[in-house]
Amino acid sequence: MNHDCELVSDSAKEIWDKCLSIIKDIVPEAAFSTWFKPIVPSTYDGKALLIKVPSNFFMEYLEEHYYDILKAVLTKVLGKGFKLNYSVLVEKKNDTTVVYPSGQTTPTSHATTGFDPFSEKSHHKIDSQLNPAYTMDSFVEGKCNKLARSAGMAIAQNPGKTFNPMFVFGGSGLGKTHLVQAIGSMAEELHPEKNILYVPASKFQSQFQEAMLANKLNDFLNFYKMIDILIVDDIQDFVGKTGTQNTFFQIFNHLHQSGKQLILTSDRSPKLLAQFEERMLSRFKWGLHAELEKPDVETRKAILRRKIAEDGLTIPEDVIDYIAKSVSESIRAIEGVVISLLAQSTLTNAEINLDLARRVVGSTVNVEEKDITIFSIQEAVCAHYHLNVNDIQTKSRKREVVQARQVAMYLARKYTKNSLSSIGEQIGNRDHATVLHACKTVTDLIDIDKDMRFSLDAIESSLK
Ligand code: ADP
Numbered sequence: 001m002n003h004d005c006e007l008v009s010d011s012a013k014e015i016w017d018k019c020l021s022i023i024k025d026i027v028p029e030a031a032f033s034t035w036f037k038p039i040v041p042s043t044y045d046g047k048a049l050l051i052k053v054p055s056n057f058f059m060e061y062l063e064e065h066y067y068d069i070l071k072a073v074l075t076k077v078l079g080k081g082f083k084l085n086y087s088v089l090v091e092k093k094n095d096t097t098v099v100y101p102s103g104q105t106t107p108t109s110h111a112t113t114g115f116d117p118f119s120e121k122s123h124h125k126i127d128s129q130l131n132p133a134y135t136m137d138s139f140v141e142g143k144c145n146k147l148a149r150s151a152g153m154a155i156a157q158n159p160g161k162t163f164n165p166m167f168v169f170g171g172s173g174l175g176k177t178h179l180v181q182a183i184g185s186m187a188e189e190l191h192p193e194k195n196i197l198y199v200p201a202s203k204f205q206s207q208f209q210e211a212m213l214a215n216k217l218n219d220f221l222n223f224y225k226m227i228d229i230l231i232v233d234d235i236q237d238f239v240g241k242t243g244t245q246n247t248f249f250q251i252f253n254h255l256h257q258s259g260k261q262l263i264l265t266s267d268r269s270p271k272l273l274a275q276f277e278e279r280m281l282s283r284f285k286w287g288l289h290a291e292l293e294k295p296d297v298e299t300r301k302a303i304l305r306r307k308i309a310e311d312g313l314t315i316p317e318d319v320i321d322y323i324a325k326s327v328s329e330s331i332r333a334i335e336g337v338v339i340s341l342l343a344q345s346t347l348t349n350a351e352i353n354l355d356l357a358r359r360v361v362g363s364t365v366n367v368e369e370k371d372i373t374i375f376s377i378q379e380a381v382c383a384h385y386h387l388n389v390n391d392i393q394t395k396s397r398k399r400e401v402v403q404a405r406q407v408a409m410y411l412a413r414k415y416t417k418n419s420l421s422s423i424g425e426q427i428g429n430r431d432h433a434t435v436l437h438a439c440k441t442v443t444d445l446i447d448i449d450k451d452m453r454f455s456l457d458a459i460e461s462s463l464k
């Protein structure tokens with residue numbers, strides 16, 4: 001019995017060694033030692049190879065970055081039809097420890113040559129990364145943003161002392177980025193001694209991964225812990241990224257406890273940040289939630305006048321009226337129309353009148369690009385199948401629910417950059433294997449099932 005087991009693991013080891021010898025030539029050395037060396041081959045039963053990885057984050061990272069390589073190499077070594085299973089060795093849920101792929105919990109960093117963004121020491125002022133074009137002054141006030149704007153000004157005046165964290169949410173193009181950057185700039189002017197940093201969540205995520213790779217997590221943490229006002233844009237990008245969320249949680253707590261200001265934005269309310277860790281969500285409740293709503297006609301007109309004046313254009317009132325009434329979705333769309341109008345009138349030397357405005361609105365508004373997110377995909381899929389968005393989040397095995405869930409997973413894989421496990425977590429809290437299976441099922445159905453092709457066409461065109 002014992003002997004059998006040993007035989008099995010021996011062959012797992014042999015297989016894995018073969019894989020490693022191929023992978024070694026394909027991926028860079030640093031990546032190879034960080035992401036492949038720590039893997040421990042466990043068992044092989046003639047079909048499925050089980051490998052042990054240090055953490056969920058590690059598994060997710062492998063799936064996201066090395067899925068194709070792993071698949072190709074294993075196919076080469078084992079032939080088609082193999083299965084790859086993971087088992088996670090350690091997963092510490094501790095607030096302050098971040099599990100390291102190499103097993104270390106407190107990595108030591110060695111001085112290297114070259115520029116290192118995280119090596120600055122405490123007293124240094126850091127570059128805030130703020131865009132000076134986004135000011136409070138150029139952020140037109142309206143009913144749709146009054147609360148958020150005035151709360152933001154209060155925060156800029158007294159950072160850490162009023163609302164903390166400030167959580168700004170609202171649809172795409174409604175001014176989240178502009179507003180939070182304006183708060184940062186105003187604070188920078190009023191408190192030049194403070195360290196202020198604006199960072200998109202996706203950038204934080206990639207910095208974190210690079211820091212892990214370079215064994216510089218401590219520098220990364222120290223850098224973030226010396227900030228007085230931290231602005232993180234689009235935190236919905238953290239959904240499903242457990243490792244990043246853990247680290248952000250740690251920084252968040254540290255700054256909050258030291259009375260430092262946090263400002264966060266998201267394309268949906270905290271309630272809808274599905275699968276964001278509960279302990280993180282409960283922190284958001286401490287602060288202020290400010291929603292940016294769609295602008296009403298009056299605000300749209302005010303914004304239009306402002307943009308037009310900025311561009312040095314003059315436009316008749318009836319044109320302003322027409323644009324304000326026909327472009328209502330987002331402020332970004334309104335800006336798009338102004339830019340096109342300016343371009344059209346200079347290119348053709350034409351006067352800006354109602355006629356030109358109609359043509360420009362007709363051609364710009366329809367081609368406005370929408371952000372395709374897992375969330376918007378779920379909405380579109382459920383609308384198509386006449387389901388409630390919550391239905392596919394449940395464990396239901398009803399045929400139509402299962403199909404909708406699989407289609408949502410397939411489209412999420414096709415249109416977003418999320419990893420398999422991140423897609424699974426956001427759609428019904430399933431694992432990466434379920435997502436992989438869903439993608440395969442839908443791909444197979446496309447070839448043989450007319451209804452499936454029809455449904456996909458309809459859903460995909462409603463997404464774009
Ligand atoms: P979001 O981050 O919510 O997607 P942005 O902040 O990028 O939206 O805003 C989209 C565009 O609309 C930006 O160019 C921004 O300057 C402009 N904008 C948004 N809200 C306002 C406002 N209240 N006044 C003036 N311009 C605005």
Ligand code: MG
Pocket residue numbers: 176177178233
């Ligand atoms: Mg934005």
